[in-house]
Amino acid sequence: MSQHQISMVLDLNKCLGCQTCTMACKKLWTDGDGMDYMYWNNVETRPGQGYPRKWDKIGGGFENGQLRPSELPSKEDYGQTFEYNYTERLFEGGLQAMPQEEVRNTPNWDEDVGAMLLGENYYFYLPRLCNHCTNPACVAACPRNAIYKREEDGIVLVDQERCEGYRYCMRACPYKKIYFNELLGKAQKCIFCYPRIEKGEVKACAKQCPGRLRFVGYLDDPESAVHKLVHVYKVALGLFPEKGTEPNVFYVPPFNPPRQGNYGKSVLDDPRMPMDYLVYLFGEQVIEVIKRLEGELKKAQDGGHSDVLQLLIGRDAHVRYQVNRPELVHIQGVKKI
Amino acid sequence: MNRAAIVLICCAALRAEISTILVASASGPALDPAAVAWKAVPSVSLSLQRTPLLYATDQPATLQISAVQIQMVRAAGHVYARLEWQDRTRDSETLPKAERAWQGEHLVKQSGATDRFFDACALMIPAAASEVFPSLQMGDPEHPVQIYLWDATRGSAVMEAHGRETTRRTGKTFSSQSTWKDSHWAVVMELPELPSGTPVAVAIWNGDQQDRDGRKYFSVWHKTQ
Numbered sequence: 001m002s003q004h005q006i007s008m009v010l011d012l013n014k015c016l017g018c019q020t021c022t023m024a025c026k027k028l029w030t031d032g033d034g035m036d037y038m039y040w041n042n043v044e045t046r047p048g049q050g051y052p053r054k055w056d057k058i059g060g061g062f063e064n065g066q067l068r069p070s071e072l073p074s075k076e077d078y079g080q081t082f083e084y085n086y087t088e089r090l091f092e093g094g095l096q097a098m099p100q101e102e103v104r105n106t107p108n109w110d111e112d113v114g115a116m117l118l119g120e121n122y123y124f125y126l127p128r129l130c131n132h133c134t135n136p137a138c139v140a141a142c143p144r145n146a147i148y149k150r151e152e153d154g155i156v157l158v159d160q161e162r163c164e165g166y167r168y169c170m171r172a173c174p175y176k177k178i179y180f181n182e183l184l185g186k187a188q189k190c191i192f193c194y195p196r197i198e199k200g201e202v203k204a205c206a207k208q209c210p211g212r213l214r215f216v217g218y219l220d221d222p223e224s225a226v227h228k229l230v231h232v233y234k235v236a237l238g239l240f241p242e243k244g245t246e247p248n249v250f251y252v253p254p255f256n257p258p259r260q261g262n263y264g265k266s267v268l269d270d271p272r273m274p275m276d277y278l279v280y281l282f283g284e285q286v287i288e289v290i291k292r293l294e295g296e297l298k299k300a301q302d303g304g305h306s307d308v309l310q311l312l313i314g315r316d317a318h319v320r321y322q323v324n325r326p327e328l329v330h331i332q333g334v335k336k337i
Numbered sequence: 338m339n340r341a342a343i344v345l346i347c348c349a350a351l352r353a354e355i356s357t358i359l360v361a362s363a364s365g366p367a368l369d370p371a372a373v374a375w376k377a378v379p380s381v382s383l384s385l386q387r388t389p390l391l392y393a394t395d396q397p398a399t400l401q402i403s404a405v406q407i408q409m410v411r412a413a414g415h416v417y418a419r420l421e422w423q424d425r426t427r428d429s430e431t432l433p434k435a436e437r438a439w440q441g442e443h444l445v446k447q448s449g450a451t452d453r454f455f456d457a458c459a460l461m462i463p464a465a466a467s468e469v470f471p472s473l474q475m476g477d478p479e480h481p482v483q484i485y486l487w488d489a490t491r492g493s494a495v496m497e498a499h500g501r502e503t504t505r506r507t508g509k510t511f512s513s514q515s516t517w518k519d520s521h522w523a524v525v526m527e528l529p530e531l532p533s534g535t536p537v538a539v540a541i542w543n544g545d546q547q548d549r550d551g552r553k554y555f556s557v558w559h560k561t562q
Binding site: 031037067070073074078144164165167168171172181182183184 | 391392393394432433434435436445446447448449450451452453491502504549550551
């Protein structure tokens, strides 16, 4: 058990699907050899196939305290990494810029496709990263003890020296957020930008987010936005709670107005997307969260004040991020490295 | 590993016939597995077992490789071990050399695959001269072992261990050569001089069966003479 747990809350109602977070992460961390196909942070359209393809259907996590069976995604499941015919198009009179190979799957392959409900299309964006779980399946699965959870902030890291590339962790992760660098023979994953966190700077994906939907702080810090959203206001949930890993990345579920009309009507009476789908992703608790958010919205619409909605607006960085908290030392009586 | 699995390994060890591996003498280095000189070296067949499934989530694996032929010669201050086994698939790739550099000017090299595993073999010997058989599970605290690992893609590495989950790369490598012909791997490893009576054990990994780590074929300990 870590002494502190850094955490992130993402308000899905604010995600634009712009992939700025994806590129921030890509440029900072996965710009090396053998990492071309890796997106430690990705944004996928839901409902959809996801990245890697069908990651939510191929198992992993725990069942009755035991690791659940799963599969290793293939490179094609992650999506092809291809180049365009730039030379031909720019210097040799070519008319079209085209991929140099037939493209059958890429990350974000089914962007904005979504699904239909009563003849109407619905979808939302789901940004995903390593959940830095409290009970990480990757740590449980590694026979070399190469994966560890840091005492000081709960960040889960792969020791690149100990890792032998066996990929039990990849298989065990129910979120499929561990990647294999075949050239190095090592498993690699989101490091929660720990070098930035150690300097009191927020994660790159959060810092770059134009939608300002990411809140970052210590879950055990009562002053942090993440603590309030998860534990006090109870409006943020982890993905697939039944997989038993206790994720530390939380989501404020998409909260659309009712499909037709809205006055005096609950979104649950006439939803724009099947609530079953949200229950599938976030568990039964999501219905209570939606009712809670609806109540807050009603309060604000009636001229009242909602602390929850004010916090979710999160206009300024200091409202969203509380990563530089040396006072935690006093709160917890633990020396922070 | 659970207790039942350990019992299974011990039973396998008792059932297997313990042959002695004769170490012949040769005039010069014999790294080429196809060299004619190997034809004159006595060969011993070591029967192989599959390790029990280490994780409940593992797919069961069939016994596709039932034995490995081992030959050993002493020459020029080294012992050369030649291992030969049948393997219908050659799971090996030539991967570009990767740099750990991030960004910079060099063209980023693409990763090949995420879900393939490579063929490999290893010889385990006691770390210190001893006629005692250390634990087959990577030695034990009283009897540490050295492991000479050859991987069809990543080359050779010397590892050391003193029990399960303690295997560690020493950073050293050793000379080796290999061929894959007619569904057979032949690998020659250059080992240090071994005193007579040194026990050796062999492990084979079949990439096609997703072998890696403790998911492998293994022989029991055999004495050399």
